[in-house]
Amino acid sequence: MSGYVSRYAPRPGTIEPMGEHGQTVFAEATEPVSIELRRIAQTFGQNRVLRGIDLDVPAGQFLAIVGKSGCGKSTLLRLLVGLDRPTSGSLRFADRSGDTVEANARIVFQEPRLLPWARVVDNVAVGLGQDVDENTARVKALMVLDDVQLSDKADQWPARLSGGQRQRVALARALVSRPGLLVFDEPLGALDALTRITMQQLVSRVWRELGFTAVLVTHDVSEAVHLADRVIVLDGGKVALDLEIPADHPRHHGDPDLAVFERRLLDAILGGH
Amino acid sequence: MTAYDVVTDRPSRRRSWVWPALSARHIRLKGLLPFVVPILLVLVWQVFSSAGWISTRVMPAPTDVAAAFIDQVLSGALFHNVAVSGARALAGLAVGGTIGLLLGIANGVSKLSEQLTDTSLQMLRTIPHLAMIPLVILWFGIGEESKLFLTSLGVLFPIYLNTFHGVRNVDRELIEMGRIYGMNGWTLFRKVILPGALPSIFVGLRYALGIMWLTLIVSESIAASSGIGHMANQAREFMMTDVVVLSLLIYAALGKLADVIARAMERHALSWNPVYQR
Ligand SMILES: Nc1ncnc2c1ncn2[C@@H]1O[C@H](COP(=O)(O)OP(=O)(O)OP(=O)(O)O)[C@@H](O)[C@H]1O
Ligand SMILES: [Mg+2]
Numbered sequence: 043m044s045g046y047v048s049r050y051a052p053r054p055g056t057i058e059p060m061g062e063h064g065q066t067v068f069a070e071a072t073e074p075v076s077i078e079l080r081r082i083a084q085t086f087g088q089n090r091v092l093r094g095i096d097l098d099v100p101a102g103q104f105l106a107i108v109g110k111s112g113c114g115k116s117t118l119l120r121l122l123v124g125l126d127r128p129t130s131g132s133l134r135f136a137d138r139s140g141d142t143v144e145a146n147a148r149i150v151f152q153e154p155r156l157l158p159w160a161r162v163v164d165n166v167a168v169g170l171g172q173d174v175d176e177n178t179a180r181v182k183a184l185m186v187l188d189d190v191q192l193s194d195k196a197d198q199w200p201a202r203l204s205g206g207q208r209q210r211v212a213l214a215r216a217l218v219s220r221p222g223l224l225v226f227d228e229p230l231g232a233l234d235a236l237t238r239i240t241m242q243q244l245v246s247r248v249w250r251e252l253g254f255t256a257v258l259v260t261h262d263v264s265e266a267v268h269l270a271d272r273v274i275v276l277d278g279g280k281v282a283l284d285l286e287i288p289a290d291h292p293r294h295h296g297d298p299d300l301a302v303f304e305r306r307l308l309d310a311i312l313g314g315h
Numbered sequence: 316m317t318a319y320d321v322v323t324d325r326p327s328r329r330r331s332w333v334w335p336a337l338s339a340r341h342i343r344l345k346g347l348l349p350f351v352v353p354i355l356l357v358l359v360w361q362v363f364s365s366a367g368w369i370s371t372r373v374m375p376a377p378t379d380v381a382a383a384f385i386d387q388v389l390s391g392a393l394f395h396n397v398a399v400s401g402a403r404a405l406a407g408l409a410v411g412g413t414i415g416l417l418l419g420i421a422n423g424v425s426k427l428s429e430q431l432t433d434t435s436l437q438m439l440r441t442i443p444h445l446a447m448i449p450l451v452i453l454w455f456g457i458g459e460e461s462k463l464f465l466t467s468l469g470v471l472f473p474i475y476l477n478t479f480h481g482v483r484n485v486d487r488e489l490i491e492m493g494r495i496y497g498m499n500g501w502t503l504f505r506k507v508i509l510p511g512a513l514p515s516i517f518v519g520l521r522y523a524l525g526i527m528w529l530t531l532i533v534s535e536s537i538a539a540s541s542g543i544g545h546m547a548n549q550a551r552e553f554m555m556t557d558v559v560v561l562s563l564l565i566y567a568a569l570g571k572l573a574d575v576i577a578r579a580m581e582r583h584a585l586s587w588n589p590v591y592q593r
Contacts, residue, residue, distance in 0.1 A: 123495065148495070155492040159510040159587040168506075171497040201589045215496075 074101040074255040075135040075145045075222040077122065082131035083279075084117050091117050093279030094131070101138050104249055104256040106270035108263055108307060113276045115259040119225050122257060123147040135223070148221040152228040154212035156200040162211050163187060163196040169215035186214040190244060206237035210244065217248060224249075226258040230265065238262075239295065242269060246292055263311070267303045268293050275310045283310040375557035380564070383557035392546070397565065400535065400542040403459070404527050404569075407466025412523065415471040416516070419478025424508070436475060444468045445533055457538035462531065469530040470523040477519025481512030514588065517581045524573045532566060543569075 077099040084092040091114040099105050107115050120126045121133060124147065135145035148169070156165045166183035167174075174182075187193050190210040200208055209229060216224055226245070230238045246269055249256050260266050266273045267287055275283040287303055357377050363369045364376030371379065387393035418436065422429040444465060455461040485508050493507045535544020543562050550558035585591050 125491070125495065151488070151492075153488065155488050157489065157507065157510070159513075159585075160506075161587075168493075168496050168498075172502055199587045199589075201587065 073137055073222050074253055075137060075143060076101040076140075077145075077223070077255065077257075078132075078134040078136065080132045080134075082118075082121065082128050082133065084114070084121065084126070085129045091279055092121075092128070095279075095281060097274070097281060099255060099257070101136075101255055102253050103272060104258070104270045106258045106260060106266035106273045107276060108260060108266050108273060108311060109276035109282075110311060111261070114279055115276055116227055118276070119149065119227050119257065119259055122223065122225050123149045125149075137222075143222070145223045146219060146221045147223040147225060148216035148219065149225045149227065150209075150212050150216050150229045152231045154200075154208040156208055156211055156215075158200055160200075161196070162192065162198050162200060162203070165200060165211055166214045166218055169218040171219065182218055183214070186218045187211075189217075189248065190214045204237075206233050206241060209233065209241060213244070213248070217252065220252070221254050223255045223257070226256070226260075228259055228261060231261065238265070243292065245269060250291055263304050263307045264295075264300075267300045267307065268295065273303070273307055275307060277311070283307070372554060372556060375560055379557040380560050383555070383561045387546075387558070387561065393565075396541060396543050396546045397569070400531060400544070401569070403462050403466065403535075403542065404531055404573075406463055407531070408470050408523065408527055410463060411467030411470030412474050412520070414467070415474030415519070415523075416478050418471075419475045419480075419516075419519075420482055420504075420509075420512075423479050423482025423512070424504070433479075436472075440472045440476075445530065448534065448537060451534075452538050457540065461538050462534050462542075465534045466527055466530045469526040473522040473526060474516070474519045477515045477522070478512060481515025481519075482508055484515070485511035514585055517577070517585070521574065521577050521581075524577055525570070528566060528570045528573070 077097070079095050079097040082092055082095040082097075083090070095118065107118065109115055117126070121128050122145075124145075135143055135147075137143045156162075157168065160168070163180060163183045166187055167176075167179040170179050170182060184193065184196060187196055190213055192207060192210055192214070195203060195207060195211075200211065203211065209232075213229070229245070230241050233241060242265060245256075245258075249269075256270075258266065258269060263273075270287055273283075273285045273287060274281050275285075283306075285303060285306065287300070289297070289299065293300060360369075360374070361377045364371070364374070364379075369376075375383075384393070418432060422433050447468070448465070451461045451464055455464065489507055489511065490503065493503045498506060531542070532544050535542040536548045539545040543565055547559050547562035550556075550562070582591050
């Protein structure tokens with residue numbers, strides 16, 4: 043799927059904790075989109091946050107974006123999902139055959155942003171938009187809830203869930219409409235270390251199963267290296283480093299080969315230019 | 316207030332440690348505890364009245380009030396007056412509440428509407444609405460319009476203020492989320508803004524209910540020819556203290572009933588809120 047030839051042999055005998063849930067619930071896979079950014083600049087008053095970003099993301103790639111706090115990662119994501127318009131530059135989405143398309147883009151934020159007054163299944167159904175009839179919406183929502191292993195919480199109020207469970211609901215809500223592009227803004231930043239690892243495996247698994255294009259912003263370099271095909275470092279409003287991570291998915295924590303990439307990324311972020 | 320609660324909490328805990336047996340029985344009787352003081356008061360009141368220590372012109376005996384209650388029920392006057400007052404209260408709440416709600420929503424959602432009306436409303440709010448009674452009598456006489464006007468006016472502001480506040484304070488991030496998922500206009504309002512503002516609207520409603528009864532009592536005593544307030548006022552002219560006290564009790568009961576209904580509605584509508592989950 044990633045399109046890279048792996049230099050690493052698959053490791054036999056490793057157990058993926060999500061594996062017992064291996065059967066794919068998703069009948070229809072998504073049509074991933076490729077992204078083409080040209081000279082994207084974003085300015086807030088005197089603050090030139092993005093200063094000419096050129097970036098091509100192939101359809102189905104998992105791209106991670108890292109960088110210092112305030113370097114404009116969220117700003118870039120908001121442009122990708124159409125929440126803001128760039129000051130200048132162009133942005134284009136295309137399908138596999140290269141035709142320009144509307145990206146069915148979804149975003150998962152650090153905070154789950156669930157409606158507290160809607161039950162879990164109804165929160166997921168929000169992801170289907172307004173034109174779907176209630177029964178269909180419920181059936182689809184329940185299917186996706188099953189895939190994030192929250193079927194038993196379908197009729198709970200969000201207030202009754204743990205932080206990790208809420209974030210899984212938010213993920214289900216983003217997935218239910220089969221997005222061509224799924225964008226994450228530090229989605230696991232507020233979770234404890236163990237929940238983070240489970241969530242990373244979940245994100246990786248749904249990406250592999252559904253095949254959408256993924257863009258993940260994270261402040262955790264090891265998370266970026268663990269999940270992504272490619273990591274870019276944003277600095278000074280530009281792409282300071284563009285690094286491919288040619289390892290097979292799923293990947294495993296503590297892999298020494300990945301540690302090399304982590305060190306290079308950390309150097310790029312912290313060590314100046 | 317909290318500090319006070321903590322202080323009063325301490326002796327009772329110490330007592331239960333000294334007399335553990337008594338505290339166990341306490342727990343079983345706990346449900347009756349709130350009624351002990353009122354029942355004792357009524358008993359003492361009855362004893363004092365029967366012994367002739369309180370003049371019936373000052374305070375009728377509880378048995379006299381009960382007798383007046385039966386009288387009024389049998390003659391049908393009580394039912395008539397309660398119905399009249401209740402209808403006035405509901406009409407005032409409906410009119411004032413609707414106006415307050417709509418203005419609150421409009422001003423919460425639209426900057427233009429807020430700039431247009433908020434300052435005027437805040438100015439009107441500072442006038443005690445009961446001070447307008449003389450003017451209202453000049454305008455409407457003592458007909459139904461005067462009561463409707465005053466209760467509506469009294470109810471309007473708490474509902475307006477709390478609705479406005481509630482709509483304004485709906486989580487911006489939730490609204491943005493709704494927009495991302497294609498909600499706008501009416502859908503966004505129905506699914507995000509209104510439910511988000513509802514807790515605050517209920518605060519306004521319960522506050523408004525208090526003002527509603529207060530306004531009704533005053534305006535019925537001054538300018539009415541029916542209703543509980545009128546009943547009390549007429550009884551005063553004939554020195555029927557039992558009926559006066561009965562009227563007070565009925566107001567208290569109606570006020571309590573309204574609050575119980577409002578609380579039940581609140582619990583039902585806000586059942587998603589952890590505060591209301593048991
Ligand atoms: N709507 C806005 N109006 C004005 N300035 C903004 C706006 N959004 C972002 N900025 C500014 O743009 C800069 C980049 O913000 P952004 O949120 O993209 O950073 P970030 O890389 O996501 O940081 P973090 O890792 O802390 O989330 C900041 O200086 C911020 O103040
Ligand atoms: Mg950010």
